[in-house]
Amino acid sequence: MTLITDVRLRRVLDSRGNATVEADVTTESGGFGRAAAPSGASTGEHEAIELPANEAIASAREHAVPRLVGEVYAGNQREVDAALHAADGTENFSEIGANSAVAISMAAAKAGADVLGAPLYQHLGGTFRGDQFPTPLGNVVGGGEHAEEATNIQEFLSAPVGAPSVTEAVFANAQVHARIGEILEEKGVPANKGDEGAWAPPIGDDEAFEIVDQATTEVGDELGFEISFGLDMAAAEMYEDGEYVYEGEDNRSTAEQIDYVAEMVDEYDMAYVEDPLDENDFEAFAELTDRVGDRTLICGDDLYVTNVERLQEGIDKGSSNSILIKPNQIGTLSDAVDAIELGARHGIQSVVSHRSGETEDTTIAHLAVGAAAPYIKTGTVAGERTAKLNELIRIEEQA
């Protein structure tokens, strides 16, 4: 029934206006799935390779499509993803492109779910899933690689840890975003926006900490539940010649960076810090986790790139207590689920994540619920972000 009978690939636009890969998968019994690849700006150096969309499509048509059509069942995700790996033949999808691979992997999952008549999260996670929802981490202020002339720190993330439901958490993050817009207006700061729809004001990190702290506290008090906040420091982007470079401030050595992050965690009671250190410094990550890991999540994004081998190294060294999960960093849903499950077995909390370049695709909302990930990071406002957030609201209503 779920035998794949057709795979179509095309170029579509992502939210930055760049070309990305969209895949349509059809099965013997008429099941259909469509999915599109996202794209990062602050990419980790160990990520699977994204090829220019037209090259990825041409290569996948030549190498992957013949191994899928008439050969593989969309309902068997492991088989689909194994065929993609076999078609590619490299360690990092540099032959067919991780963008083609992830689009086909996700479209096949949707086609499989369509034939079964089950929601995607249930097809991915099984019948006992849908009882646990991720807390959405919402980007509300940012800069770094996502906006010019804004904060050094890439993302300040609203974290509604006390919200009674995912729906209330989603609306809380939007309210924090709106409150920050008002505060910026009161201060007369131009309210530009970055790639993910977060405010990208021309202010220093210190002022951003104060504004986000004020907004999350005020909205939390109004709604009657705790809204903490966190960061994605994307520190690999700041790391040059052994130092962390902060525009408008002194550079920090690794020891100073660890002290700075630990101080900020305590000063603002932060719930979450992603990529506080360079993407190859498992040891410095471990030092910071040792210091503050009992009271906050230290999350590896560029550090792990959703790769089980890198995650295993982090587990062995005690580098973090959290991992970011981006399916396009590793190329298939099976690989992403393997990373979530390896993490879960070792007490590592997963944060399923969007990319800064996104489409209206909603697969990550289903992946987060299907894999019972405790967190999802998928923005706060902007259509390509609300597509996922609104899908979470629908899943919560139907589950």
Ligand SMILES: C=C(OP(=O)(O)O)C(=O)O
């Ligand atoms: C979402 C992120 O940004 P990008 O997609 O640019 O890597 C991130 O760094 O977590």
Ligand SMILES: [Mg+2]
């Ligand atoms: Mg990141």
